Amino acid sequence: xxTKKLIQVAIAGNPNIGKSTFFNNLTGSGQxxxxxxxxxxEKKEGLRKYKNIEINFIDLPGIYSLSAFSEDEVxxxxxxxxxxxxxxxxxxxxxxxxRNLYLFTQITELNIxxxxxLSMSDILKSQGKVVDTKEMEAQLGxxxxxxxxxxxxxxxxxxxxxxxxxxxxxxxxxxxxxxxYGKDIKTEINKLDILILKSKNxxxxxxxxxxxxLLSNDPLVLxxxxxxxxxxxxxxxxxxxxxxxxxxxKKLETDLINIRYKFANSIVKxxxxxxxxxxxxxSEIIDTFVLNKYLSIPVFALVVYIIFKFTFSFSxxxxxxxxxxxxxxxxxxxxxxPQGPIESLIVDGIIxxxxxxxKFFPLILFMFLAIAFFEDSGYVARMAFVMDKIMNKFxxxxxxxxxxxxxxxxxxxxxxxxTRTLDSKRDKLITMFVVPFMVCGAKLPVFALIIxxxxxxxxxxxxxxxxxxxxxxxALGVAKLLSKTILNGEISHFIxxxxxxHLPTLKRxxxxxxxxxxxxxxxxxxxxLLTSMVVWFVFEYPKASVNENLSQSEQATIQLKHSLAGKIxxxxxxxxxxxxxxxNNVIVLLTGLIGKELIVSTxxxxxxxxxxxxxxxxxxxxxxxxxxxPLKGITFLIFCLIYMPCIVSVSVFFKxxxxxxxxxxxxxxxxxxxxxxxxFIVFQLGTFLNLGA
Amino acid sequence: MSFIKKITxxxxxxxxxxxxxxxxxxxxSFNKHxxxxxxxxxxxxxxxxxKFSATYCNDKFANRLxxxxxxxxxxxxxxENKCNKSGVxxxxxxSKIVLNHQVADKILLKRK
Numbered sequence: 001x002x003t004k005k006l007i008q009v010a011i012a013g014n015p016n017i018g019k020s021t022f023f024n025n026l027t028g029s030g031q032x033x034x035x036x037x038x039x040x041x042e043k044k045e046g047l048r049k050y051k052n053i054e055i056n057f058i059d060l061p062g063i064y065s066l067s068a069f070s071e072d073e074v075x076x077x078x079x080x081x082x083x084x085x086x087x088x089x090x091x092x093x094x095x096x097x098x099r100n101l102y103l104f105t106q107i108t109e110l111n112i113x114x115x116x117x118l119s120m121s122d123i124l125k126s127q128g129k130v131v132d133t134k135e136m137e138a139q140l141g142x143x144x145x146x147x148x149x150x151x152x153x154x155x156x157x158x159x160x161x162x163x164x165x166x167x168x169x170x171x172x173x174x175x176x177x178x179x180x181y182g183k184d185i186k187t188e189i190n191k192l193d194i195l196i197l198k199s200k201n202x203x204x205x206x207x208x209x210x211x212x213x214l215l216s217n218d219p220l221v222l223x224x225x226x227x228x229x230x231x232x233x234x235x236x237x238x239x240x241x242x243x244x245x246x247x248x249x250k251k252l253e254t255d256l257i258n259i260r261y262k263f264a265n266s267i268v269k270x271x272x273x274x275x276x277x278x279x280x281x282x283s284e285i286i287d288t289f290v291l292n293k294y295l296s297i298p299v300f301a302l303v304v305y306i307i308f309k310f311t312f313s314f315s316x317x318x319x320x321x322x323x324x325x326x327x328x329x330x331x332x333x334x335x336x337x338p339q340g341p342i343e344s345l346i347v348d349g350i351i352x353x354x355x356x357x358x359k360f361f362p363l364i365l366f367m368f369l370a371i372a373f374f375e376d377s378g379y380v381a382r383m384a385f386v387m388d389k390i391m392n393k394f395x396x397x398x399x400x401x402x403x404x405x406x407x408x409x410x411x412x413x414x415x416x417x418x419t420r421t422l423d424s425k426r427d428k429l430i431t432m433f434v435v436p437f438m439v440c441g442a443k444l445p446v447f448a449l450i451i452x453x454x455x456x457x458x459x460x461x462x463x464x465x466x467x468x469x470x471x472x473x474x475a476l477g478v479a480k481l482l483s484k485t486i487l488n489g490e491i492s493h494f495i496x497x498x499x500x501x502h503l504p505t506l507k508r509x510x511x512x513x514x515x516x517x518x519x520x521x522x523x524x525x526x527x528x529l530l531t532s533m534v535v536w537f538v539f540e541y542p543k544a545s546v547n548e549n550l551s552q553s554e555q556a557t558i559q560l561k562h563s564l565a566g567k568i569x570x571x572x573x574x575x576x577x578x579x580x581x582x583x584n585n586v587i588v589l590l591t592g593l594i595g596k597e598l599i600v601s602t603x604x605x606x607x608x609x610x611x612x613x614x615x616x617x618x619x620x621x622x623x624x625x626x627x628x629x630p631l632k633g634i635t636f637l638i639f640c641l642i643y644m645p646c647i648v649s650v651s652v653f654f655k656x657x658x659x660x661x662x663x664x665x666x667x668x669x670x671x672x673x674x675x676x677x678x679x680f681i682v683f684q685l686g687t688f689l690n691l692g693a
Numbered sequence: 694m695s696f697i698k699k700i701t702x703x704x705x706x707x708x709x710x711x712x713x714x715x716x717x718x719x720x721x722s723f724n725k726h727x728x729x730x731x732x733x734x735x736x737x738x739x740x741x742x743x744k745f746s747a748t749y750c751n752d753k754f755a756n757r758l759x760x761x762x763x764x765x766x767x768x769x770x771x772x773e774n775k776c777n778k779s780g781v782x783x784x785x786x787x788s789k790i791v792l793n794h795q796v797a798d799k800i801l802l803k804r805k
Contacts (some may be wrong), residue, residue: 257760493795494793498791498793499789500789
């Protein structure tokens, strides 16, 4: 039996050039998903077996350089330097080659074999230009392949190259192009090189790259070198080198960048051939309207409205079908299994809990589809720019809009992780605090259920839209409060590259919708089954004594009071009474701490236990409950919107704040107190004015 | 009394050396650039063709700008200024880059 060889291949490149799509094409769709385009902040891995060789692909966050300006760049850089992959696939946007080759000039100094993959060749072609790949190979000294991001063209050739190179050990002898820094700089690099090679601690780093980074005054590299065994000697030499070079050069850091760009420019001039004159650039025409002084905000509002209209209009029939299916399924199971605790557990506990959440699955899928369309088209990046001025007024950075967007209808976890794209710690912290206020995919079913229960069909979309606006207003208000108090400071600079517009392919959109939908099911499904059973148990046990003179609903009320949940609810009830919540609502809100989607499933379980009439939907059961009113519904939603985020979000928040207990306490307690105050005002004011009671 | 005078003098000298002098020197050279007729701040530039001249910001951010293509004599096309009353949209090295007013205020361009 032949042993399989494992090659580790890192995929690096600039942001928004279709790296993740290329990664999916290489590894096969449905691999490890969870990152979002333009905001890939954590590396992801995928294994591919090809011709008896196992290839482990690692997709790194998009970076412009290895200078570690923001946290996502640090993730990519640290991986390349510390893990030393066998090969780096440098994805280069053919339509924007000079800037992309700038990264190549830095990667080539890492002393790791490289394969260059050209993406967006179709866009370059539409500009009337083509790339001479043979010439490019000769100039760079590395294999060059042409691909189109949305299609899997050329993937086999790349895999063949990886296999044949690894089998024949060709990578070791790869003679990559070297940047000519000039005599003066080269002499100083060599001097530093000799000292670095003598150090045992620095032996794992590529010495040439380390020397250049030292000359560029890279803070992280300076930190590493200062801790090395002969660090003082190296730093002494560095000072001498910098003094010497300053006599000849104006500004060393900028000069090094200039030299790299000169190299990139010379390659572009050689390898890009003009075939015919450029056609009209569609991106320019669209941007004339979308980023226009007067039209940018109305276009933004229109896009948000289209996302809502599309989601709610198309998902409603499917929600009704799902609801009907779960009702009939519950009835069917009830007829098959004899009455008793097992029947109650399956019908009331499991089916009651799961159906509550999963009937809203179409709503989430359609929302994902609509957002994926605008993400893939390139508009979401423009949204950040359009929102910058407004965000600034509330102490947030323009880029903060992207984490908020990911959290809206998605999940707060990728939203919190996406704050890594922000350059300053202050901006990152404020954004992390406000991300959980958005209406995430887990809160969406709660909102849909309550709004559907208490408001007519005509007003449902409008009320939902108001709730979204309210979540945004709370997030912005809290951001303003934080920026004026404990996180006072200046907002960092806003600078961002806008990707050209693309027409998204249907395959990509549906794949993305399904991937994110599956992530939602996976996250929800793992906890929902167990929690539904636990919720059923705490509501069913201990059993109250049966009194045959009482009606079924009276018996259920006694059981509820006697149960474990009833006792827990009663314990917390006094604190929640001023905001109109009873013991049952307290239990519902407590389970919501595990995951907000569990709020609906717990409501489903409670009402299935309370009322054995399975012909009624959960909506109808809540509507007929005297303890509920439209005012209480709205108060409940406001509390759900603001109070402590779910455990997963809290743990990610804790990790991202460098395990700071101070910020953790502020998030957990601060949000809950804020939720209570807001709910109290709404409920008491509503009661006083006799609104919706 | 003489001790307080000595301390005050030292504080003044320190501030002058490390902040005021440096600040004004930078500001002076910045204004010197503006005195040429062919130089304009990016924040004031009307749409058209320019060449990158200099930046007036800290080293870290200046390096980031250079990495994005804002290098000496590089062709810059100003597409839209004061879009959404704040930002500037430019084309550098074939890609479209947006900057807010605070950043644009620190970039000097030469008219082509």
